[in-house]
Amino acid sequence: MEGRIKDYTTTVLILESITDGVFILNSDGRIEYANKSSLDLLGAEFDEVKGKFIDEFLVDSTELNRPGVSEDEEECPSLLEKLRNGIFRNIECYLVNKQNVTPVLVTFNPIKSKKGEVEYIIVIVNDISDIKAMEKELKKSQVIAVSRDRLRALGELTVGLIHQISHPLNAMHLRLDMLKSRLKEKGKISTDKLLPCIKDIDNMINKMVNIINSMRLFAQQTEDNVLEIVNIQEVIENVVSMFMYELKNLDIELIVEHRKDIPYILANPLLIEQVLINLVSNARDAFIYNPKKREKDRRIKIRTGVNPGKWVEIYVEDNAGGIDRSVLDRIWEPFFTTKEIDRNSGIGLTMCKNIIDSLGGNIKVGVRDGEGTIFKVILPIEQKSETQELRNLIEIFHRG
Template sequence: MFGAQDDAHDLIQMPLGTAEGKGVRALNWRLFPVFHADHFGLFALVLDDACNRYDTDMVWDIQSAGERDELVDQDRLIEKLEKANNQLAQSEKLAAIGQLAAGVAHEINNPIGYVSSNLKTLAGYVQDLLRIIDAVDEAADIEALQQLKRALEYDYIRGDIKSLINESEDGLERVKKIITALKDFSHIDEEEFRFADLHHGIDTTLNVVQSELKYKADIVKEYGELPEVECILSQINQVVMNLLINAAHSIEEFGTINLRTGNEGEWVWFEIEDTGKGIDPKLLNRIYEPFFTTKPVGKGTGLGLALSYNIVQKHHGRIKVFSEVGKGTRFCIWLPIRQPVKLNSMTDNEMNE
């Protein structure tokens, strides 16, 4: 028997009635040449009932519809996960700010306290100065006026007023600095990548967490030259804050926290190193797990490093940790200067090149 021919004329559609007389059934038929042993030719007729076949177009439609439904479900799930992650990030940020609130209040109350005290002292000085001024018109002679000035300690008042005003200005500047840092730090709704000064972000965060750090460590800054970096600065500030607070909590008495920055090619990096107790090597592979923490109850949420890791991943960066028990820990974060171009933002011509 010869194999079936694939030419178009070998495949013929022929309508035949059904056995039940219920309409027309389309049949395909083929003739195959067969040569008998006595060398005379025969033909074999093969009929193919096409009606019993699956409608392939329908199958593909069903499959495509199923795939579309599956993709829609995946998109919805991804959207829900993204929203949950954003809410978790904001919750962690607010929780961290809540932990700092008492310290920040203390930082603000200190300068406000002595500014208020200075104003009361200045109010007394003003009254004394007004008495001297009023005495100019009433004094019988210059000697009486000089005697009043000596009695009210005019020379001391004159010197102390200058000190009180300078001290009050410094206090108000401290309050202004803290409030500005909080304002810059708490851009919760910021979600767009912009070019920003990374050093400004780090310094802003240092001002916010100063109350947590100043009694635990000396801050040593070793800044390199950095270009502006395309990032969501408020989120990078949150990473810096989480690492600084962790560094402070790891120091049992008093130590040092080093902040370093640098630039290599198309990348910038910053690292935070402490002289704390370090991390057990057995726990290093778990530090980015949500809700995992080695801190005492009430000291941390266990979300700081997990969210920091997610933020760095969102910025197409990487985070590395180096730690030795008893000597300290160093976290190093690398960020691209410019974010990768998304494929959906490319033109058709660019994609075809």
């Protein structure tokens, strides 16, 4: 008997010295023991948790952020339900008590009797607050990098914007001069001659409004990945309007091939726009800085594709000679660039990949030797459950 008590005492001392939180539950999921680390994380005394269900303190990360469940909505499975379904390890949860909310990684270890029945459940809780804080800081730094990219791109596109607006303004000025001249000469103008001029001026005003709206949308900053219904065709048109004048001056033809069956998707349009701007900018620079650049028949093409019910595809391709295959595996690395150091920070493609990953998609690159480069962006049509999203990603990687 003394030996057993000594064994128990040693076991408790060991459990109390462990830096991870440890709970011992009975078969019903009620707490029978909690070590010092777990109580510190909860900010509670043992008497406050003894005999209570673990679900009162451990909340699934998907449940904590839910605004509430309606009567018609299916309840999320509890942690114990997950345990019964065979999910034992590395479950991301929150340890909650009063004002204390701590992100944790949880492992369940059921202790069974000789008959195979669960007698006790050992729950090990690992505090991941530091990891979550680092992830948040990383996200902030990525947002700042996106913002800097946007500001730099805005500066580069300002001249193009001025030229795009100056053309319709000059045309309007000519139309108005013509109307004033006719008024001076004849004192009045027939409706048949006046209406076409008014229509032309109205079209030019609409064109300037569209140009300005495209730039305004691009300039908006967004820190959170806010999802909304997105028309991919409109996003592409916004990007095209930003580059149209600049590429024309560089004698680069910008071709857009739209498919009529492209569905709307659930995503963040500004982030998708940022990716396409980076890809078109890279294609443009390939013509300018590629030592083997071609002088004629220079093309950048944007086209779309679809896998019905699953994802949409956006292709950005050029005929600027292509990327050297020896560096293809490195183009996603931060600060890697094939351009002159003072021309590029080397974070554009890294940021593109991070953005597309955050939207649950994928981005790939291909090279046609001596011809050009093609980037393929794959985006899910809607945000699904983690299981379905994983299946989609597996299919994307195998078929992409």
